[in-house]
Amino acid sequence: MPSALIVGSIALDSVETPFGKVDNALGGAASYASCVASLFAPVRLIGVVGEDFPQEQLDALAERGVDTSHVERVEGGRSFRWAGRYVHDMSQAETLDTQLNVFADFRPEIPPEWRDTEIVFLANIHPALQRCVLEQCGGAQLTIADTMNFWIQGERDELLEVLRRVDVALLNDAEVRQLTGEPALIPAGRDALALGPRYVVIKKGVHGATLLSADSLFSVPSYPVAEVRDPTGAGDSFAGGIAGFLAATEDVREPNLRRALAVGAVMASFACEDFSLRGLWDVTKHDVRQRYDELRQIALFDPL
C-alpha cells in the first residue's frame, strides 16, 4: 500500500482547559498527524526528540504502523515543549511557554528510500525546511503543507516559495486573510490559490473546512462533538486524516480530496474529545465510517 510521509514536531505538551489539564503529554503536529494517518496507511515519520522523550510514546506509534526509525534522538538534548491554555469557547490557545530545545536545530533529512513516498504532509515548521523537504520529495503524488501566522509575517518570501511548489496549502481562516490581505474568506482563498498551490484548504474550526481549486469549491461541516475537552492537535489530526486517507485510497483527484477532507473533519472531532492523543488511539475504521456517514447526513439537502 502507498504510504504517507509526515514531517514535523514531536513534542511534550502541558495543556489546561476548562475540562482538565495534562503535563508533558505526547503532543506535536507530527505526532497527531502520524497517529491519525496510520489508521489508514503506513506512515513514515521524520522528526526529532531529546534524550528525555519517553520511548514508549514512539513505540506506541510504531505499533500502529508508523515507521519511527528516522525519528532522530539527540543525546543530551531536551525535547520540544509547549505549554498552553484554552479559555471560554476554546477557539484559540494562549501559549504560556514554548521551549524549542532540539527542535530549534531540526533539519529534516529524507532518507533516499523514502523520497518517492506517495503522500507528503509537511506540518507547521519553518518554510525553508518545508521547501527543503519538497525538493527532496520530487516523486510524491501529492504534497500538503501547513503553516502558521508566525511564518506568514516573518518568513513571507520563504513561505511564498513553498506555496509555489506545494500541491495543497492548509491555512486557517485568520491565516488565509493574513497571507492575502483579503478580508473576505472565499476571495482570500482564491488569492491564495493564485500564489501557486493547486488546492487551498481553509480550516475554520467549528465551522468546518473549505477546499478551493481553480474550478471547484467544497465545504464540509465540522463533526458536532458533544464536548470539546482539548482542541490541541485538531488541525494536525485533520491533516493526518487527509494524508492517510489519500495514501490508502491511491486517488488524489478532487472528488476523493472532498472525501479526504470529510475524513479529516471526523478525525479532528475525535482529537478534540480528550487531551493529548487520548481521543485518537482507540478509534477504529468503523468509528470513522459512522461519523463520516453522520457528516453526510448533516450536509444533505434534496434538489429543488
Place this chain on the structure above:
Amino acid sequence: MPSALIVGSIALDSVETPFGKVDNALGGAASYASCVASLFAPVRLIGVVGEDFPQEQLDALAERGVDTSHVERVEGGRSFRWAGRYVHDMSQAETLDTQLNVFADFRPEIPPEWRDTEIVFLANIHPALQRCVLEQCGGAQLTIADTMNFWIQGERDELLEVLRRVDVALLNDAEVRQLTGEPALIPAGRDALALGPRYVVIKKGVHGATLLSADSLFSVPSYPVAEVRDPTGAGDSFAGGIAGFLAATEDVREPNLRRALAVGAVMASFACEDFSLRGLWDVTKHDVRQRYDELRQIALFDPL
C-alpha cells in the same frame, strides 16, 4: 397558494461600506423578507411607516404580490431610520444612528382574515409584540421568529415566552451563545432548543447556517458571492426565503426545512451583492435554482 405573513420593520436606511453608500434607501427587516418571500408565494405584510415614506417603495412590493394594505401609514409621523457603516471584513455593522420614530409605537394588529396564514415570520421586534402576534396567529402551520442581542439582554423573560411558543427560532452565532451562556455553538443550539422551539436555526454569516431539532442536525454553507457590497438585510432575506419557500411548497417537514434553509442562503447571497434591496428585485426563480444547484455541489461528498 398558501401565503406568508411577515411582521416587522420597514425603514429608510443610510448605509456606508467600502463599496459605496446609500442615503434613505428602502430597508427594514420586513421589507427585505417580504421582497424575497414574494418571489415564491403571496405575502401579507404588517408594518408601519411615516408620512415621509415613499409610496413607490410600497407599490414596488405590492407589484410583486406583497399585500401592503395593512401597512399602517402614520399621518404626520416620520419613518424608522437607521444609519450604519461596515468596515474591513464587513461581518458586523457599526450603528451610527437609530431613529425609531413611528416604529416606537408599533403595535402589530393582525386582521382577522389573515390570522390563519400558513407561514408566519416575526422579524426582529420587541418580543412582547412577537408574542402578541403569535397569540393572534394560532392557525399558522409554522411560525418563525428572529431576535437580537438587545432583547436577549434586556427583555429576556419576554423573549423566553416567545421561544416557548414559536416553532422556529432564528439566532446568529453570537446571539445563541448569549441566550444560553454556552460558548460551544452546537451545544448552545441544543440548549436553545430546550427553551421550547421545535427548531433552532443558527445564522453564521459567511459560514452558512445550521438547523437543529431534537433528532436532527443540518448545516448549509453560504453561497460564495464574488463581492459582498452591503451585508445589510442578508439575515432577513435568508428568513424571507425560508418563509416564502415553505409557503409555496406547503411542506414544513424537516427535509423541506433543509431545502428552505438552502434557498434562504441563496437569497442572502443576492441581498449582499448590492445596497438596499437592489440585489433582490430582479432575481428570478431560475437564478435561485442555479445558485441552489451550485450550493448542492459545494456541499457534496461521496460515501466512503
